[in-house]
Amino acid sequence: MLVKQAANVLEILEYFAKRRRPATLSEVADELGWPRSSAFNLLGTLADKGFLYEPRTRGGYYPSPRWLSLVQTIADAEPLPEAAYSLVAEIAEETGETTAIGAPAGTSALFIHVVESNSPIRYFAQVGHKLPIHASSTGRAILAQYSRDERYALYRKISFQQYSETTPTSMEAVEAELRRSAERGWHQSLADFSPDLVGVALPLPIQSRRLSLVVAGPMFRCRDRIPETAAALQRAVRRFSDLLELSEAPAAE
Incomplete structure (x- = not known):
């Protein structure tokens, strides 16, 4: 409403x-x-x-x-770690594609930080851009961090509109895609929501927040590079997790 x-x-x-x-x-x-x-x-x-x-x-x-x-006061109360901004910039430079951090917003995923590709033909995105949580790699990487009960409670609020031939249009279809993503090691979207757009995403948990990290770009350039992009994301997330663990570890006396 x-x-x-x-x-x-x-x-x-x-x-x-x-x-x-x-x-x-x-x-x-x-x-x-x-x-x-x-x-x-x-x-x-x-x-x-x-x-x-x-x-x-x-x-x-x-x-x-x-x-x-x-x-600024609101942002300072729950900031992203400085390393998260560096992470996005590094992946955008390595892959050459638009890279973003997504957060849950009801039945949507919302971009809270974006670094756009420098390519003339690219995924145009900005902070505040919303995607269906079930019909995007960004959103499904967030859903994967929910319990089964939490997901099913959310599914009951989703209309499951079909945006393309690849859009999952039921809770069973979304759950099946989550299982496939767990097996392959990353979440992906092949024009599930946006035409001719490929998205590759991983969960990016920061403290108690359920976030996702996504790389997205045009189908003609990105489809054959999905495993390569996923590997770059996995390496970057491991480095980021190690940095967080070091920063949160208690100092030795």
């Missing part, structure tokens, strides 16, 4: 992120297709709360630094 007021606030943020300069009430209303009264009420509320300000008199509204302060 979409809550319109919340969606409008997020749409305002995305609008300013693309515009990157102040906007007047009329510009916001026209660009987003909102009634002037709705735009007036929302912009006024955000300004009253300190989330918008006017850099110049009558020059339009712009988001204030309060957004950054709040988001």
Whole structure:
């Protein structure tokens, strides 16, 4: 269920992120297709709360630094280890493909860190991008870390829409794919959700968090390189796990 007021606030943020300069009430209303009264009420509320300000008199509204302060405080409370950012960068450089960390978000997997490929033809992804948890290698590498009961409780909330010929469209099909992935040693997607896209993923547990690490790219370039990509991921995850163990080990007295 979409809550319109919340969606409008997020749409305002995305609008300013693309515009990157102040906007007047009329510009916001026209660009987003909102009634002037709705735009007036929302912009006024955000300004009253300190989330918008006017850099110049009558020059339009712009988001204030309060957004950054709040988001930074939230991020600092549960940060990814610095080694995780290095891990993603190293794999992206080694494979030449877009590499990301995925996290669970209900029936979806959500990218929380992304390094895009430098190739002109690549998987375009950004932080906040969502994928069906059952129909992507990113999501299934997360599901593999759930107990059977947790998975089946989640399956009951999934509509199992068929995105392509390879999409698993039932809980039994997803469970069968999880078993195949356990046997081969990695999770993969062959256009299960996104057309002509290959994904290769592994679980990336960090403390109590269930995360996944994925490399994704176009079918024509990546399909024949799946075992090679999986091996690069496995080596990198082993190095990362060793680093975490060393950092968490108690110091000798």
